[in-house]
Amino acid sequence: MNIRRWSVGVLAAALFVPGLAACKSEAGSPTADSKSAAAGIPADPKEALAAATKEIQKGNFTFGIKGGEFNGSGTVHMPSKSAEMKLESGQTANDDLAMSMHLVFIDADSWVKLELAGAMADAVPGFKAMKGKFQHLDRSKIKDAKELNFDFTDVDPAGADKMIKAITDVKQTGEGTYAGTIDAxxxxxxxxxxxxTVKALGAQASAVPFTAKLDAQGRLTEFAVQVPAAGGAEAQAVTVTYADYGSAAAVQAPPAGQVVEASDQLYQMFQG
Incomplete structure (x- = not known):
């Protein structure tokens, strides 16, 4: 899944489908250090954060994502080779069209359910008939659509490990809490x-502030990036959270009565 690209790109791309209308490094306190040491958490802040993502790669957790343009939540469950993701665009009172998307992945099968809201929702051809339905996807038609795929060899939905590798400065600010900057x-x-986003940030991209939180076992529970205003976009915090390590539930396939084969219009939305 490519979360951010969907939030800022696919909704806009949908507007161009024929027939669709346009819409508008310091040590922490002695108490924190002693507890971290007891839990086997590295004393060096950057090493602690690097180690914090190892549990993510086991692929058994739930997650949430929140930002200025999207909100999402989901589950990754490698024991059953299943995953799901729910995303919503940040609709405001001035938006004519907003979209939510529910993706389900089980081994080689995948489904997507799109829901539209706003003044223009009923005017979008084809989607009214799909309301409340999961569309079963033909994998051969979505090879290049990252938004509709899930890579079970790289299960982190937000790429927190990539951001941690880009850390340029970090310090421990309390028990299990860290702050610093990354080179975006x-x-x-x-x-x-x-x-x-990185291009729009220009020189600011080399020192983007972040905060992170670990649980008592040293596992990442939150990573938040404070993205500065740039390129006409307002400043925003983009946050990913992780929970239920080792205890996530297997994702279930949509009920057969709620499934149809994906329409040509849906594939057209995600081309390019």
Whole structure:
């Protein structure tokens, strides 16, 4: 899944489908250090954060994503080779069209359910008939659509490890809490900081502030990037959270009565 690209790109791309209308490094306190040491958390802040993502790669957790343009949540469950993601665009009172998307992945099968809201929703051809339905996807038609795929060899939905590798400065600010900066030019392939955002930041991209939180076992529970205003976009915090390590539930396939084969219009939306 490519989260950020969907939030800023696919909704806009949908507007161009024929027939669709346009819309408008210091040590922490002695108490924190002693507890971290007892839990086996490295004393060096950067090493602690690097180690914090190892549990993510086991692929058994739930997550949430929140930012100025999108909100999302989901589950990754490698024991059953399943995952799901729910995303919503940040609709405001002035938006004519907003979209939510629910993706389900189980081994080689995948489904997507799109819901539209806003004044123009009923005017969008084809989508009214799909309301409330999961569209079963033909994998051969979505090879280049990152928004509709999930890579079970790289299960982190937000690429937190990529951002941690791009850290330029970090200090421990309390028990399990950290703050610093990342060089976003080295993390533009993460899903929270795409190449377009990094380009718009210009010189600011080399020192983007972040905060992070670890649980008592040293596992990453939150990573937040404070993206400065740039390129006409307002400043915003983009946050990913992780929970339920080792205890996430297997994702279930949509009920057969709610499934149809994906329409040509849906594939057209995600081309390019």
């Amino acid at each position: 030019t080295k993390a533009s392939d993460s899903d929270l900081l795409d190449a377009e």
